[in-house]
Amino acid sequence: ARHPVGAGEVDLLVAPVEHRQAWDHVEFWNTSPAGFDFSPVRARAANVGYPAKFRPEQLLGSPATLASLDPSRAPTTWLRLEAWCPVRKAGTLHGVGGWFSAQLSPNVTLSNSPLAEAPINRRAVFFPIGDPVAVSEGDRVQITMSIVPAETLMTWKVDVWEPTAQEQPQEEHQRKASFTHSTFQGMLLCKEDLQRTQPDFTPVLSLAGEARRSILELCDGKTPLAEIEKEVHRRHPALFRSPAEAAQFVAEVVTRYTR
Numbered sequence: 001a002r003h004p005v006g007a008g009e010v011d012l013l014v015a016p017v018e019h020r021q022a023w024d025h026v027e028f029w030n031t032s033p034a035g036f037d038f039s040p041v042r043a044r045a046a047n048v049g050y051p052a053k054f055r056p057e058q059l060l061g062s063p064a065t066l067a068s069l070d071p072s073r074a075p076t077t078w079l080r081l082e083a084w085c086p087v088r089k090a091g092t093l094h095g096v097g098g099w100f101s102a103q104l105s106p107n108v109t110l111s112n113s114p115l116a117e118a119p120i121n122r123r124a125v126f127f128p129i130g131d132p133v134a135v136s137e138g139d140r141v142q143i144t145m146s147i148v149p150a151e152t153l154m155t156w157k158v159d160v161w162e163p164t165a166q167e168q169p170q171e172e173h174q175r176k177a178s179f180t181h182s183t184f185q186g187m188l189l190c191k192e193d194l195q196r197t198q199p200d201f202t203p204v205l206s207l208a209g210e211a212r213r214s215i216l217e218l219c220d221g222k223t224p225l226a227e228i229e230k231e232v233h234r235r236h237p238a239l240f241r242s243p244a245e246a247a248q249f250v251a252e253v254v255t256r257y258t259r
Helices: 020-030 039-045 191-195 207-218 225-235 243-257
Strands: 010-017 050-052 064-069 079-086 091-105 108-111 124-135 140-148 153-163 173-182
Touching (some): 207 225
Antiparallel strands (some): 010 064, 091 124, 140 153, 153 173
């Protein structure tokens, strides 16, 4: 599928999907596999994006463009994106499908969209919702995504709206269902990591944290990279056994947090 974007831009597209097989990645944990109760895992499974392939008939509505990005300017700040998808046919909503469309030139589009004439062999992503929802033509699905690219964290909120009864003409739609999921909730964290998220926890920088702080302090717009690497190695000999190790650590920090 082609989209009216400028050459070099990448469209991120989403659509409400009916995909029982993909959603079973979530529901599986309620089936007591091998006779064990794994139901607590279900909450984590519902907060994971799954690689998937979609067929056109699995789309309950037309895809909507969530964002158009310039890949030469990778976003480093928090993104909040929103799209509305009218439901075109009745079915069961299991989640949101996401894919991309890259405009390589005015006449060449690269996409893994299920609606593309010649999609590339790259899977899309399925973002599940907590429970399936029956939808009808005329409903609307509101998809809101918050993304922190540097931390690979993503939150998706899915609201399903249905037309109101005729006796309520002042409101066109009313919310039928609402779900909020986050990859943070899908992470497996040890007890110590969870304790660090409590409001009364008093954090103290680790050796690596101290080294990162040194790098950020030295990125003052005056000090060359070579001097930063040398100074970081001098300040933190217990962390870096050689100048090369310090240089690698510095590179990881400056490529993420400087411009």
